[in-house]
Amino acid sequence: MVLLKNDGTLPLKGTGKLALYGSGARNTIKGGTGSGDVNVRHFVTVEEGLKNAGFELTTKSWLDAYDQVRNEAKKAFYGGIRKEAEAAGVTGERIMFFAMGKACPEPEYEIALAGEGDTAVYVLARNSGEGADRTPTAGDINLTETEIRDILALNEKYEKFVLVLNVGGMIDLKPVEAVKTVLILGQLGSATGDALADVLLGKAYPSGKLTMTWAPIKDYASTEGFGDPNDTYYKEGIYVGYRYFDTIGYVPTYPFGYGIGYTTFSVEPKEMTADADKVSVSATVTNTGALPGKEVVQVYYSAPAGKLDKPYQELAGYAKTKELAPGESQEVTVTFDTKSMASYCTKCASYVMEAGTYYVRVGNSSRNTHIAGAVALDESKAIEKVKNICGESGFEDLKPEGNPITYDGEAEEKAKAKVIQIKAADLTVKEISYQEMPTEIPAGPTVKWEEVVSGDRSVDEFVAGLTDEQLAYLCIGAYKESDDFMEVIGNASKGVAGAAGETTRKLEDLGTPALVMADGPAGLRLAQAYRVVDGAAKALSSSLDADFMSFVLTPEELQAMAAKAPQPGEEEKAAPVYYQYCVAIPIGTGIAQSWNDELAKKCGDLVGEEMEMFGTHLWLAPAMNIYRSPLCGRNFEYYSEDPCLSGCIAADITDGVQVHEGCATTIKHYACNNQETNRYFSNSNVGERALREIYLKGFEICIKKSQPHFIMTSYNLINGEHACSTKDIQTFTLRDEWGFKGVVMTDWLVTGGMGAKGDKWPCASCAGNVKAGNDITMPGIPSDKADIMKALTDASHPYALSRAELQLSAKRVLGMIKKLA
Numbered sequence: 028m029v030l031l032k033n034d035g036t037l038p039l040k041g042t043g044k045l046a047l048y049g050s051g052a053r054n055t056i057k058g059g060t061g062s063g064d065v066n067v068r069h070f071v072t073v074e075e076g077l078k079n080a081g082f083e084l085t086t087k088s089w090l091d092a093y094d095q096v097r098n099e100a101k102k103a104f105y106g107g108i109r110k111e112a113e114a115a116g117v118t119g120e121r122i123m124f125f126a127m128g129k130a131c132p133e134p135e136y137e138i139a140l141a142g143e144g145d146t147a148v149y150v151l152a153r154n155s156g157e158g159a160d161r162t163p164t165a166g167d168i169n170l171t172e173t174e175i176r177d178i179l180a181l182n183e184k185y186e187k188f189v190l191v192l193n194v195g196g197m198i199d200l201k202p203v204e205a206v207k208t209v210l211i212l213g214q215l216g217s218a219t220g221d222a223l224a225d226v227l228l229g230k231a232y233p234s235g236k237l238t239m240t241w242a243p244i245k246d247y248a249s250t251e252g253f254g255d256p257n258d259t260y261y262k263e264g265i266y267v268g269y270r271y272f273d274t275i276g277y278v279p280t281y282p283f284g285y286g287i288g289y290t291t292f293s294v295e296p297k298e299m300t301a302d303a304d305k306v307s308v309s310a311t312v313t314n315t316g317a318l319p320g321k322e323v324v325q326v327y328y329s330a331p332a333g334k335l336d337k338p339y340q341e342l343a344g345y346a347k348t349k350e351l352a353p354g355e356s357q358e359v360t361v362t363f364d365t366k367s368m369a370s371y372c373t374k375c376a377s378y379v380m381e382a383g384t385y386y387v388r389v390g391n392s393s394r395n396t397h398i399a400g401a402v403a404l405d406e407s408k409a410i411e412k413v414k415n416i417c418g419e420s421g422f423e424d425l426k427p428e429g430n431p432i433t434y435d436g437e438a439e440e441k442a443k444a445k446v447i448q449i450k451a452a453d454l455t456v457k458e459i460s461y462q463e464m465p466t467e468i469p470a471g472p473t474v475k476w477e478e479v480v481s482g483d484r485s486v487d488e489f490v491a492g493l494t495d496e497q498l499a500y501l502c503i504g505a506y507k508e509s510d511d512f513m514e515v516i517g518n519a520s521k522g523v524a525g526a527a528g529e530t531t532r533k534l535e536d537l538g539t540p541a542l543v544m545a546d547g548p549a550g551l552r553l554a555q556a557y558r559v560v561d562g563a564a565k566a567l568s569s570s571l572d573a574d575f576m577s578f579v580l581t582p583e584e585l586q587a588m589a590a591k592a593p594q595p596g597e598e599e600k601a602a603p604v605y606y607q608y609c610v611a612i613p614i615g616t617g618i619a620q621s622w623n624d625e626l627a628k629k630c631g632d633l634v635g636e637e638m639e640m641f642g643t644h645l646w647l648a649p650a651m652n653i654y655r656s657p658l659c660g661r662n663f664e665y666y667s668e669d670p671c672l673s674g675c676i677a678a679d680i681t682d683g684v685q686v687h688e689g690c691a692t693t694i695k696h697y698a699c700n701n702q703e704t705n706r707y708f709s710n711s712n713v714g715e716r717a718l719r720e721i722y723l724k725g726f727e728i729c730i731k732k733s734q735p736h737f738i739m740t741s742y743n744l745i746n747g748e749h750a751c752s753t754k755d756i757q758t759f760t761l762r763d764e765w766g767f768k769g770v771v772m773t774d775w776l777v778t779g780g781m782g783a784k785g786d787k788w789p790c791a792s793c794a795g796n797v798k799a800g801n802d803i804t805m806p807g808i809p810s811d812k813a814d815i816m817k818a819l820t821d822a823s824h825p826y827a828l829s830r831a832e833l834q835l836s837a838k839r840v841l842g843m844i845k846k847l848a
Contacts, residue, residue, distance in 0.1 A: 028215075028226055029235040029286040029620055034207035036187045038229025038289055038318075039146060042081040046142025046185065047074060048177065050133055051152030051193030051212075053090050054097065058214045058549040058614045059195055059663045061128055061157025062647065065550040066525070067217055068608035073150050073193070076220020080228060085143040092138045100134035105578040119584055126579045128158030128660055128703055132166025135173045140180060147185040148227070149178055150212070152193040160254055160660040160703045161196065163244040168199055168657065175202045182206050191223065195614050195663025197241050200280065211235070213620065214663065216549060216611035229289065234321040234347075235620035236286040236392065238667035239654045240268045242279040247271075248425060249656040256705035257787040261713040264424025265720050267655055268668030269393045270338035275429030283668065284325050284342075284392040286620075290316030290353065294324060296389040297358065299400030299445060303453035306343070307362040308399050310389045314351040322348050322391055323622040326361045326399075328368050331383025333407065335370045335716075339431040340388060340396075342671045343367065347623045361389075365402070366410050366454065371719045377409035380454060386441065394432065398440040400447065408451035412458045413764055416755035418746040420714045461763045467831035468838075476538035479845060486841050490834050493534075498830070499815040500533035501837040502797050505541055506807030519806050520544070523642050524564035524607070525554025527775070528806040530840060539841070540848040544693070544805075547648025548664050551609040551637050558595075558602040565595075567604065607641050615650055615676075619666035624679045631683020631692075638690045644847045645737055646684060647693045651677040651725050652741075655701040670721055674728025681733040689847045691736035694729055696774060697761075698722050698750055700741035707777065708785025710744040718745070723756065727765050736769040736843055740801055742777050744788055751777055751804075752795035752826070762800065770843045772803040780808055794818030795826035802836035 030037070055072040058064060077084060105126065112118070112125040130153075151174060155161055165171045170178075182188050182205055192198060192211045200209065210233060212223050225231040244250055248263035248271045266274060269283035297309040312322050324347075327340040344361040351357060368385055369378040384403050390396030471491030478484040490498070505519065505528065520526035522543045529541040546552035554566035577585070612618070612630045621627070634646055650661070654668040666673040681692040699711040699722050713722065729735060738761070740751035750756065751773045761767045779790035793804040793811035798818075804811050818828040 028213060028233040029211040029237055030233040030288060031209040031211060031281060031286070032207055033287060033289075036189060036208040037210070037227065038232070039187070039227050042228070043083060043146070044085050044144030045077065045082045046086050046144050046147040047077065047084050047150070048086060048089060048140065048142070048147065048181065049150035049152065049191070050093070050097070051150035051191070053094065054152065055150070055219055056152050056154050056193055056195075056214050057216050057219050057611050059154060059156040059661070060130065062546045062552060063156060063549050063614065063661070063664045065216070065552055065609055065611035066555050067611050068555070070217045070611060071220035073191070073220045073223055076222070076224040079221060080224035082224070086141070088141060089138055093136065096134055096136040096138070101131045101578055104131040109579065119587070123579055128156040130154040130156065130159070132164065133171050133174060134166070135171055140177060140184070145185060146187040147181045148189045148191055149181055150191045150193050151178075151198065153195070153198065155195060155660040155663060157661055158703055158706070161658050163658070168197060168244060170199065170202055178203045178206060189227070195616055197239065197657040199243060201243070211620075213613065213617040215613040215617050229318070232289045232318065232320055233286070234288050234323070236284050236323050236622050237281055238283070238616065238619045238669070238672060239657065240272055240279045240283045240668065241281040242272065242277070244657060246277065247656055250658070253656050253658050254702060254704045256709065257785075258710045258712055259702060260422060261420070261655070261711060261717055262422055262425055264714055264717045266338060266425055266427055267653065267721050270341065271427060273339035273393065273432050274427045276432050282392055282394040284323070285394065286392070288320040290314055290318040290320040292320070292322040292391065294322065294389060294391050296397055296399035299387055299447070301365060301400070301402045301447040301449065303449055303455070304365055305362055306365050306387060306402060307360060308387055308389055309358055309360045310399070311356055311358050312348050312351065313356040314353050317353050319350050319352050321350055324348070324359045324361060325390055325392065325396070326363070327388040327393065327396060329386040329388065330368055330370065331381055331385065333381035333383060335372060335379065335381060336426050337370065340393065342669050343387070344671070345622055365449070369410055371716045372409070373415065373715045375409060376413055376415045378411040378413070379407060379409050380404055380451070382407045382451070384446065386444065398437070398444050400445040401441075403446050403448050404451055405448070406451045408454050408456075410454050410456055412456070414459070414461065414759060415715060416760060417715060417718060417753060418748070420712045420746060422712070422714075424714045424717060459764050461759055464829070465831040465835045467829065468834050473537070476534070486838055486845065489841060490838050493837065495816065495819055495830065495833070497534060498833045498837045499812050500531040501840045502803055502815060502833065503531060503793065503811050504803060504805040504807035505529040505532050506809070506811075508809060521563045523553060524557030524566040525552070526643060527552070527647055530803065530844065531807075540844060542644040542844055542847055543642060544645040544647055545638070545641075545643040547634070547646050548650045549614055550611045550634060551641065551643065551646065553607050553609055553641060555608060556604055556606055558599055558604055560599045560602055565599065609637055614663045615665050616663050618680070619672060619676045622672070624675065627676050627679035628683035631680035632686065635684040635687035635690045638684070639687050644689055645691050645693050647695065647739060649677045649680045649692060650695050651729065652696055652700045653722055653725065659701055660703045661700075670724035671728065673725035675732070677725065677729040678732035681729060681735045685733070685736065691843075691847055693737035693739045693772065694726060694735045695739035696741035697726055697738050698741060698756060699743055699745055705785070706742045707790070708744070708788045709742070710747060710788055712746055723760065730761075730765050730767050734768060736847070738767065738769065738771050740771060740773050742774050749777065749791035749795070751791050751801045752799045754799040758800035770803065770839050771801045773801060773805050775805050776808075778804055778808070778811055778814070792826050794824060794828055797836050798826045798828055798832055800836070802839050
């Protein structure tokens with residue numbers, strides 16, 4: 028949790044009467060919608076958590092009245108969504124997908140604020156999710172008139188008042204800035220309510236820091252044109268979040284990296300060492316307050332502006348202290364690669380360390396740092412020579428005008444800073460060798476999979492014995508012989524009920540098993556109840572929210588859906604029912620706000636343990652796209668506006684999962700998945716420098732640190748070509764430059780499932796995916812196989828394939844099956 032303000036109200040001295048209000052009090056949000064949801068047995072709401080802790084809640088009448096208002100508002104909201112869908116020609120079950128991610132805004136209401144006690148808590152909640160973006164309107168990013176009225180009234184009425192934010196993203200708090208105690212609870216999964224009670228009472232304490240800048244939406248450089256259904260122009264270039272605000276000297280509502288606690292800390296830079304390989308910075312952290320706590324030491328660097336413009340500062344690394352008692356100190360050291368301070372030059376297709384002075388800053392937020400030292404480079408040098416990727420954006424990136432931030436004494440600190448001289452001649456140069464067209468493996472005899480597992484035969488020999496059709500199946504998920512769009516919602520696995528999908532089972536006659544995939548990233552998304560019939564798990568519960576379905580669909584449509592499902596026979600009805608309840612971990616934002624590598628690993632470890640328990644091989648997570656804008660509806664699944672923090676947290680979670688034998692992460696969505704509006708056909712127009720320094724960088728960090736076994740591509744296009752079919756990022760960058768050794772797979776139905784069509788841009792091609800190095804198209808539909816087979820024989824196909832290219836992807840899939848199954 029992140030404590031934004033505190034006038035001494037927190038921690039509370041004890042339990043007693045408490046007046047509880049707000050949308051998140053009883054209807055607490057544990058996590059967003061879509062793949063970010065988890066079908067738990069139970070999770071603890073705020074109301075329940077406070078009761079568990081011993082509080083006497085005095086506002087039952089208010090909470091009951093609010094429930095009625097909320098229910099009516101949801102009916103009206105989804106009724107409106109239904110009319111929009113029908114006007115757009117969307118009918119029947121497909122309305123569910125039209126409504127996906129669209130959250131009912133907070134309603135206006137008139138309910139008296141009757142409650143007893145000297146303490147009040149108002150829990151403001153906001154939901155969002157896959158398939159829809161947020162809006163700067165009342166009830167979403169902005170507060171409603173009702174919320175403003177009630178929050179200010181409670182702030183005046185009660186001696187102790189806490190505004191708690193049960194949110195996954197930014198809220199504009201300017202209208203209620205008079206409130207003196209504000210806590211971001213976030214959406215913390217199964218234990219949300221109990222965790223809040225512990226923090227309110229001081230049994231635990233908030234030590235989180237913001238992973239994005241909070242500022243009015245209109246002031247973000249990325250807001251112009253956001254949400255265009257066809258083309259989004261990333262004109263802000265590298266100036267995302269704090270990089271922009273710091274560079275123009277803008278004062279945000281709350282800066283990146285900010286968060287206070289129940290105690291105070293001093294962070295004093297101690298020593299800095301540097302050479303051509305590493306920069307290491309130490310600082311002494313002292314608890315100067317009266318209660319225990321933890322602090323985050325954040326290290327930034329300011330690169331010199333040369334031929335390339337530079338942000339005021341960029342995050343280089345971080346470390347969290349142990350729990351420090353009042354008066355206790357700890358020395359913390361942060362080390363990062365010297366060459367990570369390089370910038371990308373599009374004209375010379377190289378990462379360049381430009382000559383000049385690189386100031387290294389240490390502090391506990393982006394707006395509270397001091398200079399620890401400096402590195403001086405004698406001359407500019409290209410340290411990594413690559414190739415240009417992803418074409419042209421069609422515009423010049425922003426070069427911000429304005430005066431960068433500063434603080435009293437900064438000039439003196441620069442003048443007194445220890446400067447370590449580094450010679451460009453000592454910097455090693457990396458030159459990338461890009462792979463040529465693969466060589467075909469000559470045809471050979473049929474090989475059984477058990478021979479590969481035993482080591483008697485190689486994967487190459489197994490591939491040599493496969494037909495074109497068998498190779499094609501390996502590059503497609505385990506689809507049914509229909510274009511049934513309902514597979515997208517998580518009933519596509521024979522092995523685990525409710526799992527999102529599997530690799531093909533078409534080679535079972537050769538003994539080749541399938542890998543089972545469970546959705547994420549807030550935990551495993553599985554069906555709660557199932558039966559096993561003829562060796563196949565059959566879900567008895569849908570992964571879709573029952574309340575959501577009842578609001579969106581008519582009773583007749585629900586009956587029609589049920590009628591389409593295979594009807595159970597007597598044997599199936601007699602089979603025992605099994606249950607699989609999963610834990611919901613905190614949303615991505617919550618994990619990242621801890622700035623705690625060990626905590627992230629523990630979350631991954633918990634998921635890995637459940638993967639072993641339930642028999643899944645792939646977790647479709649972590650999600651790690653950049654917060655380009657607070658308007659992205661899926662930000663709650665992601666980590667930060669900063670790629671360094673995003674990449675490190677994703678690597679930690681991956682390490683936690685992959686320590687479990689047979690378990691793997693699938694980092695996603697690669698790349699530039701920064702809006703949900705028309706997500707299948709949205710074209711991200713982005714300059715190469717921004718692409719490499721911001722939107723690909725987090726993936727690069729995660730891969731180099733933890734080598735996740737799978738990566739999932741995004742729906743969107745990049746500069747006019749679908750990301751999943753772009754060889755520049757699927758092969759040249761991912762494999763040749765970064766050394767990725769795993770399998771690449773698509774997100775679901777990017778090739779045209781559900782009859783999806785774009786206004787401007789076409790669907791992706793399954794053959795195009797294979798040609799790019801994207802090994803598996805999910806969940807797989809018959810037209811995907813037909814596309815591959817046509818591309819193998821028709822030279823005029825836009826993505827004409829050689830058998831060698833198909834073999835290469837199939838070989839990678841088989842290699843991972845051997846590793847995990």
